[in-house]
Amino acid sequence: LxxxxxxxxxxxxxxxxxxxxxxxxxxxxxxxxxxxxxxxxxxxxxxxxxxxxxxxxxxxxxxxxxxxxxxxxxxxxxxxxxxxxxxxxxxxxxxxxxxxxxxxxxxxxxxxxxxxxxxxxxxxxxxxxxxxxxxxxxxxxxxxxxxxxxxxxxxxxxxxxxxxxxxxxxxxxxxxxxxxxxxxxxxxxxxxxxxxxxxxxxxxxxxxxxxxxxxxxxxxxxxxxxIQFHPTALYPTEDPAFLISEALRGEGAVLRRMDGTPFMDDYDPRGSLAPRDVVARAIDRELKRTGDPHVVLDTSPIPPEVLEQRFPDAVAGCRARGCEPTEGIPVVPAAHYVxxxxxxxxxxxxxxxxxxxxxxxxxxxxxxxxxxxxxxxxxxxxxxxxxxxxxxxxxxxGRDDTALGEDGGRARGGLPEEGAESAAAGAGRSAAPSTAPESPEGEREARIAETRARLRASMWDLVG
Ligand SMILES: Cc1cc2nc3c(=O)[nH]c(=O)nc-3n(C[C@H](O)[C@H](O)[C@H](O)COP(=O)(O)OP(=O)(O)OC[C@H]3O[C@@H](n4cnc5c(N)ncnc54)[C@H](O)[C@@H]3O)c2cc1C
Structure with missing residues (x-):
């Protein structure tokens, strides 16, 4: 093609x-x-x-x-x-x-x-x-x-x-x-x-x-x-973690320890509205220091009707997971952006x-x-x-290093018909390496899943 x-x-x-x-x-x-x-x-x-x-x-x-x-x-x-x-x-x-x-x-x-x-x-x-x-x-x-x-x-x-x-x-x-x-x-x-x-x-x-x-x-x-870690993913995390938007803090929500005390002012004069690397590091430090499993995003400064109207996804997502957002949202950091x-x-x-x-x-x-x-x-x-x-x-x-197709020109006047990829593949390309016959599908999938889980654990513990 x-x-x-x-x-x-x-x-x-x-x-x-x-x-x-x-x-x-x-x-x-x-x-x-x-x-x-x-x-x-x-x-x-x-x-x-x-x-x-x-x-x-x-x-x-x-x-x-x-x-x-x-x-x-x-x-x-x-x-x-x-x-x-x-x-x-x-x-x-x-x-x-x-x-x-x-x-x-x-x-x-x-x-x-x-x-x-x-x-x-x-x-x-x-x-x-x-x-x-x-x-x-x-x-x-x-x-x-x-x-x-x-x-x-x-x-x-x-x-x-x-x-x-x-x-x-x-x-x-x-x-x-x-x-x-x-x-x-x-x-x-x-x-x-x-x-x-x-x-x-x-x-x-x-x-x-x-x-x-x-x-x-x-x-x-x-x-x-x-790698940027988002400070506020809903705890306990799923895969992927449910993100609680930074915009809640923009509207006044405040981060607190599980015992109810605010802590962001100890780390940055901008408090809960500090940039996300500062907030994510502060939460990580608090969790390690206190041994708590999460901190709490206190949404009480936001009027409930504003919370419902401005953040319908956050509200619905929390409730679907058994958390009432008006009573505070348990949050932890999660990998977010490269x-x-x-x-x-x-x-x-x-x-x-x-x-x-x-x-x-x-x-x-x-x-x-x-x-x-x-x-x-x-x-x-x-x-x-x-x-x-x-x-x-x-x-x-017209670049001189431009490589065009074997047909000598660009596929103008209509791209290949649906299914043409399969025909082209069948005509000359080898099957994907993932279909190696000596490896039964189930065993292969399990090995991949295990390797992946190990990689993700190592990255979480050691990198970032
Ligand atoms: C929960 C969440 C909330 C966010 N909120 C914001 C926000 O409010 N504001 C903001 O600015 N940013 C936000 N971000 C970040 C932002 O969404 C992403 O950085 C941005 O959307 C990336 O766009 P993209 O087009 O580069 O990649 P993506 O939108 O991720 O698209 C990548 C595409 O590539 C495809 N693809 C990947 N690998 C292959 C492959 N090998 N072959 C073929 N296709 C492939 C994928 O299927 C997908 O279609 C958020 C991110 C997340 C996860």
């Missing part, structure tokens, strides 16, 4: 990239499960952009740098802050219905932000954004989305211009067939890696595949030591020609050592947009 642009992943970054690069370019978007399964779909608090009358990109830059531990790439932060508002307006034009108040956006406040600047839809912003983008993608005749296709490796060639990425090997889940998809541009939008930790807010898809593929292909990867990833420039270019990356898989330098709350969705949309424009420009200029 060949296409102009192969996008791997159907979260905010992949969908935005696809929409902004398509027409006249054709896009094949592969995703390993159902199309809405992504971290994006789980995002709660919202998307940060300097949209309020008392706000400015300069203030957004200052807040982002203050939280990033001195390791942010300033140019990338400035781009994010400057272009974020326009991208949020574009999202609204694409159908994302953010909350309004008196005709203007109702902006929330979160830890580390000096202004109210979080556009949101209740506490299920990600669902709204994902649905709007999927609808927009469905309307484009230039984009084809293929579910249940797991990218397992990138293909790399030594062309006249040096090493470059030519496509990806993709495994079709059900038949276990391997497909080689060639593309003039390959975009990693595979999200983060929270699932390598025992306790995480990330859904099952977040296994760091894109980072591993890029590393194996020789692209530069870095800052992987900067600040590092595949190094990219301001236009989503990786160090491997032909390979692009956007969203959580990428390391743009915006977050430095620690991400400011709600800066992830905006980073995904800003840099996916920039990357899409750059791919358009490169492909229309």
């Amino acid at each position: 060949s296409t102009d642009v192969l996008v791997i992943g159907s979260g905010m970054a992949g969908l935005t990239f696809a929409l902004d690069v398509a027409d006249p370019l054709h896009v094949l978007l592969v995703t390993k499960k159902a199309r809405a399964e992504s971290n994006t779909n789980w995002a709660k608090g919202g998307i940060a952009a300097a949209l309020g009358p008392d706000d400015s990109p300069e203030l957004h830059v200052a807040d982002t740098l203050a939280v990033g531990g001195g390791l942010c790439r300033v140019e990338a932060v400035e781009l994010l802050a400057r272009e974020g508002p326009e991208r949020v307006r574009e999202l609204m034009a694409r159908g994302a219905a953010f909350d309004l108040e008196g005709g203007a956006l109702s902006l929330g406040r979160e830890g580390g932000h000096s202004r109210r600047r979080i556009a949101r839809t209740g506490d299920h912003t990600g669902r709204t954004v994902e649905a709007a983008l999927l609808d927009a993608v469905a309307r484009s005749p230039y984009i084809r989305v293929v579910e249940d296709h797991l990218a397992i490796d990138l293909t790399v060639d030594e062309g006249a211009g040096g090493r470059h990425c030519t496509g990806a090997l993709v495994l079709e889940h059900h038949a276990g067939e391997l497909v080689h998809i060639e593309a003039a541009a390959v975009v990693l939008a595979t999200g983060g890696c929270g699932q390598v930790y025992r306790h995480t807010t990330n859904p099952a898809i977040a296994t760091g595949d894109g980072i591993a593929m890029a590393y194996r292909a020789g692209a530069r990867v870095g800052n992987m030591e900067f 600040c590092g990833g595949v190094f990219t420039d301001n236009d989503a270019r990786t160090t491997l020609p032909g390979l692009w990356a956007a969203g959580e898989v990428a390391c743009t330098g915006v977050h430095g050592a620690n991400r400011l709350a709600s800066n992830s969705l905006v980073e995904a949309v800003v840099f996916a947009h920039r990357g899409a424009l750059a791919v358009r420009e490169e492909l229309s200029a």
Whole structure:
């Protein structure tokens, strides 16, 4: 198979990239499960952009740098802050219905932000954004989305211009067939890696595949030591842990020990509204010091009707798990976000020609050592947009290292028919290694599950 642009992943970054690069370019978007399964779909608090009358990109830059531990790439932060508002307006034009108040956006406040600047839809912003983008993608005749296709490796060639990425090997889940998809541009939008930790807010898809593929292909990867732990996951944790949005603290909720005493003022003058690395470390220290299994998020400063109206997901999620949120929510930290990833420039270019990356898989330098709350969705949309424009420009200029399909051209005028992947795979590719005949399925699954559990335990105990 060949296409102009192969996008791997159907979260905010992949969908935005696809929409902004398509027409006249054709896009094949592969995703390993159902199309809405992504971290994006789980995002709660919202998307940060300097949209309020008392706000400015300069203030957004200052807040982002203050939280990033001195390791942010300033140019990338400035781009994010400057272009974020326009991208949020574009999202609204694409159908994302953010909350309004008196005709203007109702902006929330979160830890580390000096202004109210979080556009949101209740506490299920990600669902709204994902649905709007999927609808927009469905309307484009230039984009084809293929579910249940797991990218397992990138293909790399030594062309006249040096090493470059030519496509990806993709495994079709059900038949276990391997497909080689060639593309003039390959975009990693595979999200983060929270699932390598025992306790995480990330859904099952977040296994760091894109980072591993890029590393194996020789692209530069870095800052992987900067994993962000979200301070407030509902205790006891599930897999994934149920996240209690930072926005509750933005509205006045206060962290207390199990005995009812507040403790955040002992750690930071901003108290419960300190940035999340500070809060997560403080909770961890308190739990180790007291031996308590959790701390408590006291929601009593928020009027019950505001709690119900602003945080319907948190309220329903707590109640479904036997916790009455108005009486305080038991919380612990959980792995949440990877600040590092595949190094990219301001236009989503990786160090491997032909390979692009956007969203959580990428390391743009915006977050430095620690991400400011709600800066992830905006980073995904800003840099996916920039990357899409750059791919358009490169492909229309005709790169000399561009590798096209064996048919000698891009798959214009319609992508392959449904089922063509299986036919192509059957024609020449070997079956996936996961179907080795000497290993009975059940035993193999058990071994994988055991290895995975050991890895997650080691990461939790020793790394982070
Ligand atoms: C519970 C929760 C709440 C959050 N709240 C917020 C918030 O309020 N504000 C904010 O800014 N950020 C928030 N975040 C972080 C934010 O949601 C993510 O960083 C962001 O959505 C990442 O978008 P993405 O497009 O890069 O990746 P994702 O949305 O994770 O999408 C990755 C896609 O790649 C696919 N994929 C992965 N590997 C492969 C493979 N090998 N082959 C094919 N497909 C693959 C996945 O199936 C998925 O479709 C939250 C995260 C979580 C978990």
